[in-house]
Amino acid sequence: MSAVSPETQAVRSALSVIGSVEPAVAAAITDELTAQRESLKLIASENYASMAVLLAMGNWLSDKYAEGTPGHRFYAGCAQVDRIEELAAGHARELFGADHAYVQPHSGIDANLVAYWAILAHRIEAPALERAGAKHVNDLTEQDWEQLRQELGSQRMLGMSLDAGGHLTHGFRPNISGKMFHQRTYGTDPATGLLDYAALRETAREFRPLILVAGYSAYPRRINFATMREIADEVGATLLVDMAHFAGLVAGKVLTGDFDPVPHAHVTTTTTHKTLRGPRGGMVLCQQEYAEAVDRGCPMVLGGPLAHVMAAKAVALAEARQPAFRDYAQQVADNAQALAAGLMNRGARLVSNGTDNHLCLVDVGSYGLTGRQAESALLDSGIVTNRNAIPRDPNGAWYTSGIRIGTPALTTRGLGTAEMDVVAGLMHEVLSSTRPGTTKAGTPSKASYELDSALSGRVSKEASGLLAGFPLYPEVDLG
Ligand code: DSN
Numbered sequence: 001m002s003a004v005s006p007e008t009q010a011v012r013s014a015l016s017v018i019g020s021v022e023p024a025v026a027a028a029i030t031d032e033l034t035a036q037r038e039s040l041k042l043i044a045s046e047n048y049a050s051m052a053v054l055l056a057m058g059n060w061l062s063d064k065y066a067e068g069t070p071g072h073r074f075y076a077g078c079a080q081v082d083r084i085e086e087l088a089a090g091h092a093r094e095l096f097g098a099d100h101a102y103v104q105p106h107s108g109i110d111a112n113l114v115a116y117w118a119i120l121a122h123r124i125e126a127p128a129l130e131r132a133g134a135k136h137v138n139d140l141t142e143q144d145w146e147q148l149r150q151e152l153g154s155q156r157m158l159g160m161s162l163d164a165g166g167h168l169t170h171g172f173r174p175n176i177s178g179k180m181f182h183q184r185t186y187g188t189d190p191a192t193g194l195l196d197y198a199a200l201r202e203t204a205r206e207f208r209p210l211i212l213v214a215g216y217s218a219y220p221r222r223i224n225f226a227t228m229r230e231i232a233d234e235v236g237a238t239l240l241v242d243m244a245h246f247a248g249l250v251a252g253k254v255l256t257g258d259f260d261p262v263p264h265a266h267v268t269t270t271t272t273h274k275t276l277r278g279p280r281g282g283m284v285l286c287q288q289e290y291a292e293a294v295d296r297g298c299p300m301v302l303g304g305p306l307a308h309v310m311a312a313k314a315v316a317l318a319e320a321r322q323p324a325f326r327d328y329a330q331q332v333a334d335n336a337q338a339l340a341a342g343l344m345n346r347g348a349r350l351v352s353n354g355t356d357n358h359l360c361l362v363d364v365g366s367y368g369l370t371g372r373q374a375e376s377a378l379l380d381s382g383i384v385t386n387r388n389a390i391p392r393d394p395n396g397a398w399y400t401s402g403i404r405i406g407t408p409a410l411t412t413r414g415l416g417t418a419e420m421d422v423v424a425g426l427m428h429e430v431l432s433s434t435r436p437g438t439t440k441a442g443t444p445s446k447a448s449y450e451l452d453s454a455l456s457g458r459v460s461k462e463a464s465g466l467l468a469g470f471p472l473y474p475e476v477d478l479g
Pocket of ligand 1: 045217
């Protein structure tokens with residue numbers, strides 16, 4: 001009988017304990033592993049965390065309240081949480097070369113909220129308190145407090161437009177950030193698809209934002225953060241870089257020098273679960289002058305820190321400090337380039353004609369499809385992607401004209417550039433065989449589509465055949 005791995009023992013035991021209380025939960029956890037093993041995952045914001053990261057989350061650290069920061073808690077008995085948080089923050093500082101790291105945010109949205117309030121506190125609230133000779137907001141007169149509230153509510157933010165790849169939390173009206181700030185956007189050059197720094201500089205000079213936000217969730221290129229900082233300094237803005245998508249490429253030294261945000265930005269926010277391959281969560285890195293304000297994130301805008309997730313962040317950051325993580329990050333970028341080349345060689349149009357990060361944005365208008373039709377046809381064929389607007393998208397943010405694809409997850413499974421060409425071939429075959437459908441009334445539809453089920457079935461089989469050579473969590477055998 002072959003030996004059972006520690007990971008298999010751990011997962012089987014955990015499922016047995018969970019299943020003895022609520023079998024439906026154990027079943028859903030098991031089914032999720034099966035589904036993830038079988039799908040060809042090209043969602044640019046997802047990855048597969050290691051078993052060490054996953055197991056670090058399933059324990060009694062979850063039971064502890066620890067509002068505040070290490071050594072300065074609003075609860076007693078936080079010695080272990082302090083250890084964990086200090087360890088994670090130390091790994092983050094070392095890995096990214098940051099002055100300060102705050103590892104409590106529960107997500108990227110939370111990290112951005114912490115950062116926005118820290119910038120408002122440092123740039124607007126602190127000077128107002130000083131002017132009034134007050135130490136605390138509770139010491140302000142009603143009149144000074146009202147004036148401060150008005151000042152806090154009338155600040156400006158400049159961020160990348162949604163259709164150019166920006167994120168909802170960068171000042172857009174449907175998000176809380178759009179209700180907190182007056183917002184304007186910058187975008188890309190229609191001819192090249194690249195960020196238009198000259199136009200951005202002009203807008204910044206005219207709009208004079210308190211915060212210049214750089215970063216994206218669907219821009220397939222590098223950003224020059226030295227230039228961004230120069231623009232921010234010229235107009236007196238705080239530069240905030242949201243590196244949620246590409247933090248792993250920064251940690252893995254694929255993005256260095258002017259393309260590494262941390263030395264240039266006053267404040268850098270990130271998630272920990274995308275290219276960084278940690279647990280779901282967020283993090284804020286900042287220069288020393290913002291550290292005190294950032295550390296007030298909880299209870300300012302965050303609920304109690306999740307000590308079990310901070311433990312998993314510490315494990316993931318320790319992994320990202322290993323030389324192997326640099327190889328992984330480079331392979332993510334190489335794979336994205338191979339995927340882009342494979343699609344373009346077959347006639348697909350990519351926004352900006354390629355990529356130099358972990359993602360590509362395919363203009364599926366070049367196949368006569370909307371993003372929604374393309375996303376559904378690919379899913380029928382065992383390929384998981386997500387639809388995304390492209391610059392100046394004629395189909396809007398719901399139907400869209402784009403498909404966003406990324407390589408972090410497949411690279412973790414071990415697929416390389418040769419396999420990316422196979423994936424590109426499968427995607428091209430599905431997209432070029434799909435036809436737009438009609439509504440029941442016979443008018444053109446942006447959602448329905450026609451695709452031969454024999455073709456989608458064959459592509460699904462080919463996709464699972466490819467994945468069979470790259471098992472997911474091979475150390476875990478659920479029997
Ligand atoms: N949901 C993340 C993404 O897919 O990019 C960001 O919000």
